[in-house]
Amino acid sequence: MSKDFTFNIKNICLDENYHPSDNTRITTNFANLARGESRQQNLRNALKMINNSFNALAFWDNPKADRYSVELDIISIDMDINGDGDAFPSIEILKTNIVDHKTDERIEGIVGNNFSSYVRDYDFSVLLGEHNKGQSQFSVPENFGELHGKLFQYFVHSNAYKQHFKKLPVICLSVSDNKTYYRTDNQHPVLGVEYQPNESSLTEQYFKKMGLQVRYFMPPNSVAPLAFYFFGDLLNDYSNLELISTISTMETFQKIYRPEIYNANAVAGNCYQPNLNNVDHSLTQIVYDREERSELAIKQGKFAEENFIKPYQTVLEQWSAKYAL
Helix, strand or coil: CCCCCEEEEEEEEECCCCCCCCCCCCCCHHHHHCCCCCHHHHHHHHHHHHHHHHHHHCCCCCCCCCCEEEEEEEEEEEEECCCCCCEEEEEEEEEEEEEECCCCEEEEEEEEEEEECHHHHHHHHHHHHHHHCCCCCCCCCCCCCHHHHHHHHHHHCCHHHHHHCCCCCEEEECCCCCCCEEEEEEEECCCEEEEEECCCCHHHHHHHCCCCEEEEEECCCCCCCEEEEECCCCCCCCCHHHHHHHHHHHHHHHHHHCHHHHCECCCCCCEECCCCCCCCECCCCCCCCHHHHHHHHHHHHHHHHHHHHCCCHHHHHHHHHHCCC
8 A cells, every 4th residue: 555544533522512423323322322302411410420430439538529520522533545535434432531629630531431433333233244144153254353453453553543642542341241250359449359251252352353452340339340441551551540530431331221230239249140131220310222222233334334344445455464463
């Protein structure tokens, strides 16, 4: 290839006045909240939950549990393949910032948190389905997730990323309901108790191709472990407040979208099997349509196929063959 891909990075504040852009995946956590008649109340309640969670975890020198608040920025990354200004919305992530109301200091948090990708929708909702159509046994296509993984790593190591962000991203997801997690003796003051899964998952393998490791921790005050995907050393590369900003933000989203797991009335034990059919859970006062989210994932995958995979197939294949991880 004669020239590199270029990235256009934009950010918008995620507050109670947020409206999703035309290029935002509607199934993205924050975008799904900002729809319908309850959109503003949804956002207001979610942000309040995040702040309450943050202050509960950052309890030192915080007697009234009101010292901190979290500000969220939606980071949209558009990718220009040909250098002609025709860019595809490749990734959206969240950036946390922490406001210390005692010192009037604004502290930079972690970038990543939520991870949104049209190409991932294509891989899981289109390519994987077509590959297994009519097959008696589930299998994964050869090189599954390789292009997506290379594109993500290319972005993270680009000058555009380095100019905007000081540290590498951390992405926080829910645990898988088809695996069993075992409590270990390892415990971190902020991340909490570490769990180990009984086996690797397709999501783990997919994110590994993005260059990311994974560890599972159940933070204090939580009822189930979260999956933390990261580069480097999760426990030492980030401050306590940085980690708390990710925990409070992403656990709030999980309580809304996975209440059977993250808003359950019983805490995960030494041997934990997540259960999406668990009836012993509480609901948040936030409107969310989970069925619609599943249906839209296929439409979003088709959008990526028609506007990115097919039009740039030859260029992407040539680039992928030459780009070494």
